[in-house]
Amino acid sequence: METKNILMVGVGGQGTILASKILSEGLVELGYDVKMSEIHGMSQRGGSVSTQIRYGKEVFAPTIGAGEADIMVSFETMEAARYIGMVKPDAKIIINRYRIFPPDVLAGECDYPDTIIDDLSAKLDVISLDAAGIAAGLGNPKCMNIVLLGALIKGMGLDTADWDSIIAKMVKPQFVELNRKALRAGMDAVE
Amino acid sequence: MKKLLTANEAIARGFYEAGGSVASAYPGTPSTEILENISNYKDELYCEWAPNEKVALETAIGAAIVGARSLAAMKHVGLNVAADPLFTAAYTGINAGLVIICADDPECHSSQNEQDNRHYARSAKIAMLEPSNSQEAKDMVRMALEISEEYDVPVMMRTTTRVNHSKSVVEIGERTELPMKPYTKDRMKYDAIPAISRQLHKKIEKRQLKLAEYSDSCALNFIVDNGAKVGVVAAGAAYQYSRDVFGDKANFFKVGMSYPMPIEAIRKFAMGLDKLYVIEELDPFMEEEIRAAGIDCIGKEIIPVCGELNSSIIRKAVFGEELPLAEVKTTVVGRPPALCAGCPHRGAFVQLGRYYKDAIVCGDIGCYALGGSAPYNAKDCAICMGAGVSLAHGMKKAFNHYGQTDRKVVAVIGDSTFFHTGINSLTGMLWNNGNALVIILDNRTTGMTGHQENPGTGYTLDGGKANIISIEEVVRALGAKNVRTVNPLDLAAMKEALDWGFGLNEPAVIITRYPCALKKYSPEDKEEFGTLDKCIIDAGKCIGCRACVRTGCPALVFNKENKKVVIDQGQCTGCSICMQVCPKDAISKKG
Missing domain, CATH: 3.30.70.20 (Alpha-Beta Plaits)
Structure with missing residues (x-):
């Protein structure tokens, strides 16, 4: 098979790293060669963050360049627009309807762009979901990242792996059940 | 057993499996997690944070000389600090293996420059290995230690951010437990005084030739033959990008040992090819060696010197092809990193920006690099670790020389950075009757790299209790008479301290003491700082x-x-x- 490219973007602190770790473990269990790349450092201080996961028979480059992502999951609405140059024209885009205001918007210097989901939907295959609302409905807004992971897994047709046991390996025992529910809720949200 | 590991995790595992005994490092992105992961094996080896990279490397050299396999890890600019011991350890050689992990940062993801540290290996005349994924990173640590012992040479393993921080599949092995190698006194080998060093230099020139022979024949350098008429020479992440871009349209010479270069092996590889590309990030390091050997190649005339490479950049450079992009018109607002909510540095920068707009602020390396951005706009310059204090000192001396004695100059430096090299800068300023103002932002941890202990925190790498080195006592011991410790969250106290410091015509030190907002409080922190109501x-x-x-x-x-x-x-x-x-x-x- 041709190598597939997944792009996860968001804001430092949103849990993209845990989500990508769980995903990578699952891909290894499914028998794929996997590479995952992320950027640490200053981006942890509330900046824009991205994680790239590549899987296939034999994966070479650890990262992707412009126009290479088969799917992008944006944990925050505006970040989808920031990284749009990385996706293929026929890519699937999953956007969390969740806004984190950058400094200039917080300070009232400019407005948060309102039309991003519409702008992207006009040209691309976009699914938007309220992962924060779904997570809150499950009793813990913090599992928003796993809801989005569920949507991604469904979007890439990877739902055949035993995600329940992978989650059990990757998260603390007291959060296993919550995260399993979150993953299923995310899968259901994009059906 | 197979595991998905970053190269940093794999390097730690490799050192453990290869019977590594002593490791030291100073945190710096993208190298920090190497030592953090080595400390997972603390029951079977010894590891510690050093106050700076020079100390880390010297500690590792010492351990290697007496017979323990050792490792020092640092980011690229850290090797500038450690360059002094590096060049002479290259003369003395070692006893048990010594590997120096040096993590370059093309694209300056978290660094002040994107220097290419491969030049250090050539300049110091030591062997260099470059892994391109995590499995190689693990295997090469063992190889590096073996080469180090076989050829009596410190071995540098050069990585880049994309290798350090990318995960790929690694086969996990067992540890080889090694006895200590016997140490015998040998001044003619280890005592680098002029008369001995002149002899050692001759010895390492001979070693160079042997290492070059080894490089030409070793399995770290290998060929992927696709029966093509185009050849690609590449190392590190650039090799992986090239495999994707060229596919089976090229034969590959994968360089794993990039100094000394396997020149004769490359000459053989190039024979019969129509074209030879050298694909490398940053400087034309391999290209220059290849051209100097009279082998024709295509390199930096098409591959950028600046920034990080990726498959798209190489594809465009070589084939002139660009992938189609999604055509979308939309708006994006910038999201620069910002000081966290509750960051104790905020008080200092708010007051500097509000009341001392005309002061020249010399920054340093840490989260407080953000003090230069809006809304604070409270920084003029930054160069490297510890430089803020000496820059401010030099500026003040220059102003004084030209009679502009009322110009306000202030250095801003963090606690870990103060212990790293700021302490030397302050020594120079106090000794030479300097009169800049120095603010030490003591947030009780090493913040930017993710909360490592430092000499002021009272704990060691493995969480053990340690002597707390008090910044205030150190500063006073160096001879500073005007020293104040303030709570930076108290804006009135902060302003009062700035007024006091700028008002003196003598050296003054303000220590702002409050924990990083993200720090997990130690029992001592809890007792000193308590909790705050929202x-x-x-x-x-x-x-x-x-x-x-x-x-x-x-x-x-x-x-x-x-x-x-x-x-x-x-x-x-x-x-x-x-x-x-x-x-x-x-x-x-x-x-």
């Missing part, structure tokens, strides 16, 4: 003047419609800086 805002009193917002706290949200500020309770730490700048007393403490 801040709430009375919407009736808020006039929408945005004075609080101009402190740059990400917990404050200005609503343009009703012209009121809201405090995000999830982010607020109760630092109360907003409360202190509000002209209408609209902000108060909860409870």
Whole structure:
């Protein structure tokens, strides 16, 4: 098979790293060669963050360049627009309807762009979901990242792996059940 | 057993499996997690944080000389600090293996420059290995230690951010437990005085030839033959990008040992090819060696010298092809990193920016690099670790020389950076009757790299109790008479300290002491700093003047419609800086 490219973007602190770790473990269990790349450092201080996961028979480059992502999951609405140059024209885009205001918007210097989901939907295959609302409905807004992971897994047709046991390996025992529910809720949200 | 590991995790595992005994490092992105992961094996080896990279490397050299396999890890600019021991350890050689992990940062993801440290290997005349994925990173640590022992040479393993921080599949092995190698006194080998060093230099020139022979024949350098008429020479991440871009349209010469270069092996590889590409990040390091050997190649005339490579850049450079992109018109607002809600550095920068706009602020390396951005605009320059204090000292001396004695110059440096090399800079300033103002932002941890212990925190790498080295006592011992410790969250005290420091015509040191907002408090922190109540805002009193917002706290949200500020309770730490700048007393403490 041709190598597939997944792009996860968001804001430092949103849990993209845990989500990508769980995903990578699952891909290894499914028998794929996997590479995952992320950027640490200053981006942890509330900046824009991205994680790239590549899987296939034999994966070479650890990262992707412009126009290479088969799917992008944006944990925050505006970040989808920031990284749009990385996706293929026929890519699937999953956007969390969740806004984190950058400094200039917080300070009232400019407005948060309102039309991003519409702008992207006009040209691309976009699914938007309220992962924060779904997570809150499950009793813990913090599992928003796993809801989005569920949507991604469904979007890439990877739902055949035993995600329940992978989650059990990757998260603390007291959060296993919550995260399993979150993953299923995310899968259901994009059906 | 197979595991998905970053190269940093794999390097740690490789050192453990290869019977590594002593490891030392100073944290620096992208190398920090190497030592953090080595400390997972602390029951079977010894590891520690050093105050700087020079100390880390010297510690590792010492351990290697007496017979323990050793490792020192650092980011690229760290090797500048450690270059002094490196060049002479290259002369003395070692006893047990010594590997120096050096993590370059093309694209400056978290660094002040994107220097290419491969030049160090050539310059110091030591062997260099370059892994291109995590499995190679693990295997090469063992190889490096073996080469080190076989050829009596420190071995550098050069990585880049994309290798350090990328995960790939690694086969996990067992540890080889090694006895200590016997140490015998041998001044003619280890005592680098002129008469001995002249002899050692001759020895290492001979070693160079042997290493070059080894490089030409070793399995670290290998060929992927696709029967093509085009050849690609590549190392590190650039090799992986090239495999994707060229596919089976090229034969590959994968360089794993990049110094000395396997020149004769490359010459053989190039024979019969129509074209030879050298694909490498940053400088034309391999290209120059290949051209110098009279082998024709295509390199930096098409591959960029600046920044990181990726498949798209190489594809465009070589084949002139660009992948189609999604055609979307939309708007994006910048999201630069910002000081966290509750960051104790905020108090210092708010007051410097408000009251001392004309002062020249010399910054340093750490989270407080953000002090130069809006809304603080409280930084003029930054060069490297520890430089802030000596830059300020030099500026002040120059102003004084030209009679501009009233010019205000201040250095701003963090606690870990102070212990790293700031302490030397302050020594120079105090010794030479300098009179700049120095602010040491002591947030009780090494913040930027993710909360490593440092000499002031009272703990070692493995969480053990340690001697707390008091910054205030150190500064006084160096001879500073004017020293004040303030709580930076108290804006009045902060301003008073700045007025005092700038008002003196003598050297002065202000230590701002309050923990990083993200720090997990130690028992000592809990006792000293306690807990804070969050801040709430009375919407009736808020006039929408945005004075609080101009402190740059990400917990404050200005609503343009009703012209009121809201405090995000999830982010607020109760630092109360907003409360202190509000002209209408609209902000108060909860409870």
